[in-house]
Amino acid sequence: MSEKKIGFLSFGHWTPSPHSRTRSARDTLLQSIELAVAAEELGVDGAYFRVHHFARQLASPFPLLAAIGAKTQRIEIGTGVIDMRYENPGYFTEDAGAADLIAGGRLQLGISRGSPEQVIEGYRYFGYHPAEGESDAEMGRRHAEVALQMLQGQGFAEPNPRPMFPNPPGLLRLEPYAEGLRQRIWWGAGSNATARWAAQKGMNLMSSTLKDDESGQPLHIQQAEQIRIFREEWARQNEAGHGHGFEPRVSVSRSIIPVVSDQDRAYFLGQRDSSDTFGMIDEKTRAVFGRSYTAEPDELVEELAKDTAIQEADTVLVTVPNQLGVDYNAHLLESIVEHVAKPLGWKTPEAA
Secondary structure, X not given: OOOOEEEEEEOOOOOOXXXXXXXXXXXXXXXXXXXXXXXXXXXXOEEEEOOOOOOOOOOOHHHHHHHHHHHOOXXXXXXXXXXXXXXXXXXXXXXXXXXXXXXXXXXXXXXXXXXXXXXXXXXXXHOOOOOOOOOHHHHHHHHXXXXXXXXXXXXXXOOOOXXXXXXXXXXXXXXXXXXXXXXXXXEEOOOHHHHHHHHHHOOEEEEOOEEEOOOOOOHHHHHHHHHHHHHHHHHHHHHOOOOOOOOOOEEEEEEEXXXXXXXXXXXXXXXXXXXXXXXXXXXXXXXXXOOEEEEOHHHHHHHHOOOHHHHHOOEEEEEOOHHHOHHHHXXXXXXXXXXXXXXXXXXXXXXX
């Protein structure tokens, strides 16, 4: 396998339980910052966070991303993913620009049309309603397209002839503008069609452990096909003269637990889920849910070497059990770097 970037992906769960190390939202936020700092010290390449509204999980991403940006120097900081059905494209552009400037250009923002929610049509409580004849997914993609335009930094707003402060000449853009951020937007694609659309719109591809079942094949095979479709469409855009001016990146998410200690065995060895599962995520959509990789290092390396989607991707995001605390998750990430990434050639000893 080729060298890859390795990041962690945290859902930021918290619950007021004596068994949880994150018993409040404050615990989760502060520990997320601590884990990103620890991950950077371990040579991990990325700290990514999921966004879920109306849940005891991480929600508003930009304060957290900005705080991590101020506390770290090298690690990529991202989301996987922001539900664009809930987003005001203008505020999204301003918040993202500010966080990226604080981080020195390290933001990697995964966005999407969203997934099944905690509440019914939760985006309506945020003031957003699909237009007549428009689905909520189409509304999310519309919000994304507006944000992509704004992130380019071109003026679009007519200036006030009597402004409070002097304006530069011409139409105005949103500030602060973060140069290069537009090329660091990823689309969380749940299907082959939306992967193709992401390539057409000039976004990197983010594919999770959940995907629409389009062939009945295991997740990694369907995901590898999705990645090939994305790259073929990207090349087609270049050939047609509609290229985006950069080489796209592709990430896949995995649950990977190397069992190297008694604590690992106590937590995970009895919870092995060694095969994908299939099921309905709503009344219309059948999906494939990816398996977990939980084993001793030699077995893990052998199993992951057969994962065709990982072979196709340049970035692997490893989901972490954040409720077990910073120390345990830092141990988990170190185990992945040492016992999985290096033997598979994802990282060289020098890179780590």
